[in-house]
Amino acid sequence: MKLAGKLVAITGASSGIGKAAALAFAREGARLALCARSEGALREVAEIAKALGAPSAIWRACDVTRDEDVRAFAAACGPQVDVLVANAGVGQYGEFLDTPMEDVERVLETNLTGVLRCAHAFGPALVAAQGHVLVVGSQAGKTPVPLSSVYAASKWALTGWTRSARPELESRGVALTLFSPGGVDTAFRERRLAAPGTGGDARARVPGSQSVDRVVAALVDAARRRPREVDPSLVGAVGRAANALAPHAAARAMLKARARRR
């Protein structure tokens, strides 16, 4: 599918994958609607996007954990939306028993309910355009990730939701892609919610992590082709295979490796 002239709405467009995606869709000539909580950063992304070729780029400050914000963002996008990139997310690090319940709730409200809330609010506009929802999941939604169990729970839930809701949406003409990166070089780990006394060297590079440009090229390709699932990381494929063969041993090995990198 050609992206020029299509309306692409992106959540979490103020930094990282969402920002790079906005600029990549702009180069394709797509019209953009951007949201996140940081107004200044969003305004800047919208200006750069227009300079790169987006015919229009609206932006709204929006917290995906708030119904009224999401509904207002969807209303600002108009009656037809071609692509919704449900990307906004927050990381979590530390042992589950040391993680405050307010962090547990924030991770689930942002990464899981936030995505469902957006898909729900944009539903009529996506049906009207026979559009496409691109959910940014994670390899943490396909393999166990000790020391990020709440984050993993949010992303596994997205895997379950997309696989279950897809036939429903497809029967109304809306495509649904689960896009699940492995590690990506963004500020994500520096911004994650860390349990008290943990967090360690969040700037240390995750082995095998990919550049944001490479990941976003795969995301834009998914917007053109509308595949059901995309797993852009080779390291992720190894993790999925190890988990399928020996899930408990794989999880224990992962705990040791992650504890060393703390």
Ligand SMILES: NC(=O)c1ccc[n+]([C@@H]2O[C@H](COP(=O)([O-])OP(=O)(O)OC[C@H]3O[C@@H](n4cnc5c(N)ncnc54)[C@H](OP(=O)(O)O)[C@@H]3O)[C@@H](O)[C@H]2O)c1
């Ligand atoms: N980086 C990785 O290694 C990696 C790997 C796999 C999957 N992912 C997924 O990729 C997505 C983007 O992450 P990233 O790497 O680009 O990290 P990032 O640079 O921290 O970007 C996260 C984005 O989400 C927005 N956001 C967070 N909470 C929000 C809320 N309540 N309401 C609205 N927007 C919110 C942030 O904007 P504001 O703070 O301005 O609101 C920001 O634009 C996430 O879903 C993440 O789980 C990342």
